Amino acid sequence: MTTPTRRPAHRPSRRGAIVRTALELIAESQADAVTIADIAAAAKMTPAAIYYHYPSRDAILLEGFQEVSATYRAAIDQGVERVKAGETVARVAGEIMTWAKSSPGARAYVLSASGLSSSVEAVLRADRIYAVEQFRVAVKAARPGVKGAEASVLAVALLSLTEAAVASMLTLDRARKGLSETRFRREVEALAEGIVAPPAA
Amino acid sequence: VTVFAREGFQGTSIQDIAAEADVVTTAVYYHFSSKDELYEAALEYVFGQLDAVVLAARPEGEELSFHRTIGAVWDWVENNPEPATLLYHQLPAATANSLQIRQDFERRHIERMVDYLHAPTAPGNRRDAALRWTTTSLIMRSLFALGTNVHSLRLGDGPLSGHSKAALRKAYEDVSLAMMAAAEDRS
Numbered sequence: 042m043t044t045p046t047r048r049p050a051h052r053p054s055r056r057g058a059i060v061r062t063a064l065e066l067i068a069e070s071q072a073d074a075v076t077i078a079d080i081a082a083a084a085k086m087t088p089a090a091i092y093y094h095y096p097s098r099d100a101i102l103l104e105g106f107q108e109v110s111a112t113y114r115a116a117i118d119q120g121v122e123r124v125k126a127g128e129t130v131a132r133v134a135g136e137i138m139t140w141a142k143s144s145p146g147a148r149a150y151v152l153s154a155s156g157l158s159s160s161v162e163a164v165l166r167a168d169r170i171y172a173v174e175q176f177r178v179a180v181k182a183a184r185p186g187v188k189g190a191e192a193s194v195l196a197v198a199l200l201s202l203t204e205a206a207v208a209s210m211l212t213l214d215r216a217r218k219g220l221s222e223t224r225f226r227r228e229v230e231a232l233a234e235g236i237v238a239p240p241a242a
Numbered sequence: 243v244t245v246f247a248r249e250g251f252q253g254t255s256i257q258d259i260a261a262e263a264d265v266v267t268t269a270v271y272y273h274f275s276s277k278d279e280l281y282e283a284a285l286e287y288v289f290g291q292l293d294a295v296v297l298a299a300r301p302e303g304e305e306l307s308f309h310r311t312i313g314a315v316w317d318w319v320e321n322n323p324e325p326a327t328l329l330y331h332q333l334p335a336a337t338a339n340s341l342q343i344r345q346d347f348e349r350r351h352i353e354r355m356v357d358y359l360h361a362p363t364a365p366g367n368r369r370d371a372a373l374r375w376t377t378t379s380l381i382m383r384s385l386f387a388l389g390t391n392v393h394s395l396r397l398g399d400g401p402l403s404g405h406s407k408a409a410l411r412k413a414y415e416d417v418s419l420a421m422m423a424a425a426e427d428r429s
Contacts, residue, residue, distance in 0.1 A: 169391070173401050190409035193402050194392060194417045201387035202421075205380050219372025228376055228428065235424025236417070 056094050058084050060105040061145065067102065068149035099158045106154055106161050109146035110168050116140035117175045124179040130237045131230035133179050134203045138226055141207040151207050172200050183237055198236055202229065256280070282343060289347040292318065296354070312385070312418040316411060319389040352379045355425075373428070381425040385418055 062084040066075045077098050081088045095101045120133030141147045154161055176196035180187060187195070206229040210222070220228070256277055260267045274280040292315075299314035355378050392414055395402040402410060 170395065170401050173391075173395060177401070188413075190405040190413040191416060193405060194388070194410065194413040195420075197391045197395060197402070198384060198388050198417045198421060201384040201391055202380060205383040205387060209380070218375075219368065220376055224373075225376065228373065229380065231428055232377060232380060232421075232424050235427050236420050238420075238424075 054094075055084070055086060055090070059086070059091055059094060060101055060108065063098070063101045064105045064109070064146040064149040067153045068146075099160070102154075102157060103160050103164070105146060106150060106164050109144070109150040110164050112144045113137075113140060113147070113150065113168060114171055116144070117172055121175050121179050121182075125182050129230075129234050130176075130179050130183040130199065131233040133176060134199065134206065134233045135226065135230055137203050138207060138210060138229065141211060142222075148211055151204075151211055169200065173197055176200055180237055184239060187239075195237055199233055202233060202236065254281075285343050289343065291322070293347070293350065296351070309415065309419070312415055315386070315389055316414055319393050348379065348382065352382050355382050377425045377428045381421050385421060388414065388418065388421075 059080065063075070063080045066079055066083055075098070077088050077091055080098070080101065081091050084091075091101075095104075116136045116139065117133060120136035123132045123136075124130055141151055154165055173193070173196045176199045177192050180192050180195045180199070184192075206225075210225065254277070256270050257267055259280065260270045263270075270280070274283065295314050295318045296311055299311040352375070392402060392410060394400070396405075396407075396410065405413075
């Protein structure tokens with residue numbers, strides 16, 4: 042039984058802070074090394090206070106990734122709209138890279154969400170399906186008349202490229218070494234355009 | 243490999259693996275001192291398989307045929323869904339050595355792809371070299387991911403389930419070649 046507790050009006054719920062802190066922590070270290078105690082310490086709360094809001098660490102992360110997922114989809118949608126308005130397909134990849142770089146939680150989503158739990162995995166799969174469908178819309182807008190299967194596979198190719206690019210961008214791995222971020226992004230966008238461009242006759 | 247692919251690194255316990263392999267837990271520990279070590283062995287095994295597939299598609303002395311290589315990779319992913327999942331669902335660094343194992347694997351394939359892509363002209367300067375490495379590695383990662391993603395999105399009611407296998411394979415080959423061409427144009 043939980044009894045309603047009175048919360049003074051000047052103390053807003055800490056739920057948002059808990060989720061934000063948890064995502065920041067798992068983006069920086071191995072996910073299974075992050076415990077409720079760590080989250081509590083980083084959020085300057087007691088573990089008991091966290092358990093008041095959430096039954097488990099996975100519940101916190103699931104809620105966090107659902108929120109991040111919504112921002113990810115919004116970035117994709119924005120890119121697709123711009124392609125429909127006449128920009129190249131690379132715009133979608135560009136919007137996703139901007140999202141990855143600047144949206145809170147994106148880093149954790151890209152680098153640490155995979156393999157966390159089956160419910161997070163379901164969020165990722167649903168997002169991937171959503172992304173492919175949206176990329177497909179963009180491909181068809183950019184290259185009218187492309188056949189069904191090819192449009193679908195092109196969409197998957199763009200998603201694969203974008204995922205690879207975003208991961209290297211955030212980890213600064215060897216694929217990005219020696220290039221400025223601007224240069225790297227331009228390169229990814231050029232590759233995206235090159236992939237979708239119709240083969241030279 | 244099967245259990246890791248199904249459950250992910252975090253979700254897998256040595257007990258699960260022992261149960262799947264029909265051996266007692268202690269027998270697993272006799273061969274591997276930890277889950278990390280076992281996972282790394284599984285990765286090495288998968289990457290080794292894929293190396294062999296790519297190598298077999300490229301017989302010594304014959305002209306390079308990228309087309310044959312992508313066909314071979316497609317068949318491998320189709321016939322080995324579990325190892326392929328492991329390859330794709332790689333965490334950035336599940337264990338201390340897994341990142342290194344993956345990087346070694348990628349480096350081998352990036353170098354091989356540079357062979358496919360470029361006439362033996364050395365890049366003009368360091369920036370060009372960095373650029374070439376970037377495009378090649380992005381495209382190489384995307385190519386492997388493409389194979390796995392296409393197969394995974396074909397399952398169940400995935401967005402690719404409406405297309406026939408033959409149409410997808412053809413489209414996969416065309417798109418892979420377009421990806422190679424895009425990489426070539428950029429360097």
